[in-house]
Amino acid sequence: MPSPVQRTAIRGRFLDFKNCTSQADQISEQVRYVDDGLLICEQGKIQWFGSWQEGQAKLNANTEFHHYPDHLIVPGFIDTHIHFPQTEMIGAYGEQLLEWLNTYTFPTELQFADKAYADQIAQFFVQELLKNGTTTALVFCTVHPESVDALFEAAAQHQMRLIAGKVLMDRHAPEALCDSADSGYTDSKALIEKWHGKGRNLYAITPRFAPTSSPEQLARAGQLKAEYPDVYVHTHLSENHNEIAWVKQLFPEQNGYLDVYHHYGLTGSRSVFAHCVHLEEHEWQCLHHTDSAIAFCPSSNLFLGSGLFPLHKTWERQVKVGLGTDIGAGTTFNVLHILNEAYKVQQLQGAKLSAFEALYHATLGAAKALDLDDKLGNFKVGKEADFVVLDLNATALQRLRQQRSKHLEDALFALITLADDRNIHATYIYGQRAYYQPNQNSAAGG
Template sequence: MSAVIAPSAVRGRFLDIQSLVEKSTDIHGQVRFIEDGLLITEQGKIKWFGPWEQGQQHLPAALHVEHYPEQLIIPGLIDCHIHFPQTEMVGAYGEQLLEWLNTYTFPTEMQFKDKDYADQIAAFFVHELLKNGTTTALVFCTVHPQSVDALFEAAERHHMRLIAGKVLMDRHAPDELCDTAESAYADSKALIEKWHGKGRHLYAITPRFAPTSTAEQLAKAGQLKAEYPDVYVHTHLSENKNEIAWVKSLFPDHENYLDVYHQHGLTGQRSVFAHCVHLEDKEWQCLHETHSAIAYCPSSNLFLGSGLFPLKKTWEKHVKVGLGTDIGAGTAFCQLNTLDQAYKVQQLQGESLSAFEALYHATLGAAQALDLDDKLGNFNVGKEADFVVLDLQATALQRLRQQRAQNIEDALFALMIMGDDRNIQSTYVYGQKAYEQKNAQSSSNQAH
């Protein structure tokens, strides 16, 4: 990135997860909470982090310190599965997955052949991410290459780290949204060359899901992955029981749904499969052995009636998992809302999702799922300085509840259940304030 990024310094209450590998780990032992901390950035990365008393000596002369004494500062939230072209169709009524695609999704995505239109929605989408505290996302575009250009151009204005790609779809969709095996390969290759690794942008090979790609197209996707091994693969897997039955009828020679992707070279370290609600044991094993990851999308799974994701199995089967909003089947951009839904999904299965495990899935765990934990996910020195300032008392009810909070874990849990975009006071991307709530209380000030 050629732009010069100014240094910055932020003081306040910091909370992050340092490491969490197994559910059997003492989660509390992996949590870092600093009541009065300081974070200093240089060229968009964390140069120093620790207690304020120790950090003052590391401050460059005359550097302004933004102080948030009452708020809580956490790493930037990471969305492992979201569709930017579906922003305008959130809350579309009355269908399950396959009918929902035909009734709502495909007609909406046709509009993105118009670059100006794609630019407008991309700008709105990026603003919504920042407004909701999301600093990194793995994003579906449409079949149109210009939709990818629009999104990366919008993110570039904020030095934002996004992973995105053009949808591959050569059957079982309207003609206006279909490419071919060859054109999908050529367009994706050109987009990889244009965007992958440029600034903070990363590219994802993006077959929508197995039913909308022929075996020939999936083979070309696998060829791309072999040619560009550091790019991502982003698709859907085992979201809906009718979808699974359809895949088995279309690919009768494959052992299961995941095997369709696996045999075409599309599993691996940077392969992320959204949903995975109804996996077979052999699919869990394949995900583990190939170091593939799952994007867990509870809001979407509930809205479309897809089922209850067995989060506990990701620990038992040692499979990486991160949180996804799945806009627009998901119903909110804010990962706090998504964690609220995740908690309820686990309750319905006799499990409880703790506040600290939830924070892990939305930050460091999501970074691990995206193979970015060397760059994102907590406040370790050297990582990219993406973080969120949370107002824990954005409403009267929250204020009353937070007065009863017994400790930081209880305060975080209450925020997770009751929170939304009103709690996002500021969002910092690459050390710079990229969003500030207009009506936020002026409770930040200069500390130095």
């Protein structure tokens, strides 16, 4: 693991949100924009943030200095649901969830028993995250412990904060991809001891979804959570109508899909449930009362035909939410593009998603969903220095559109609508530049 540069200073235009909020219409009150700002990072943390005029005297000969006068600097993007083993099967044709798993996903994941293969995909995966401005992610691995080792080792090369875990799956899957209730517990426990809280790594207990875990395995997962209360739980919930019906058939004694997880002690402030497209009212209430979080994955939900997630309900029901790319049912690593898809999903339901709310969900809101808003999500002094330098004019079309932007929010909305990885000029992890894309529009120093 590299040592962080002792002191780095970044000058440019900064945009973040000062505080978390409980209402969408209050987000604009939390917007903080510094037209000519200075961010000073020391040993991976934000040591000072403010205007250039106020801060320039704090620089000295031992400070590495980068200047981005023509770019917009925002907190690093946080992906709250993604599968690293599915990177190579992105864009798999023609199926909905259950058929898609059997046709494409399970055969792909069988390859990760080979540590060398897992290492290769993990390296590629981490580079794609950096290339797209993602600085923290909550990640599914496979059933193989080797896949977890490969991912955390790749992330550690950049001191990247990832949350990940070994999949628990002891039924309704190919035999070579199944563990058992006991082996899943034992392997997960060993991985928690090895990785959780080591450097910036955090562990997630990861049942794939209720149908592929027996009651015995879910009970063992709950035992793990009780033994290690500060680890995460990461799984899927109410993505597809056929999936929901299957869960009710498999667990008739429980009051619906979420109650299966709740019964086994798997809800809570560090529990993140991907999708939640078709929740019942009592499930919204349970998520709220247990302080559990949702990962909204619009690209995946559209690609697999799962349905339209009602983002506005998270505000009404006071449930934490973040955005997920959900590679490989999702079709992009780029969180800005995911925000574009999220906007369309809301439009189809007669709801709006403002540019500021969208960025909030990808940064500070997502940090809150992961119970990391004390460490990540804005430029507050003392937080970890993860941020992204955005080029709003990476293409000819974007330059034309930005010329007509009336104000900051309009410029941000145009970026979200037209963005791809070309808009990521630089990605900083723990105060260090981990990715850099020079281009003809750049006037950056460093």
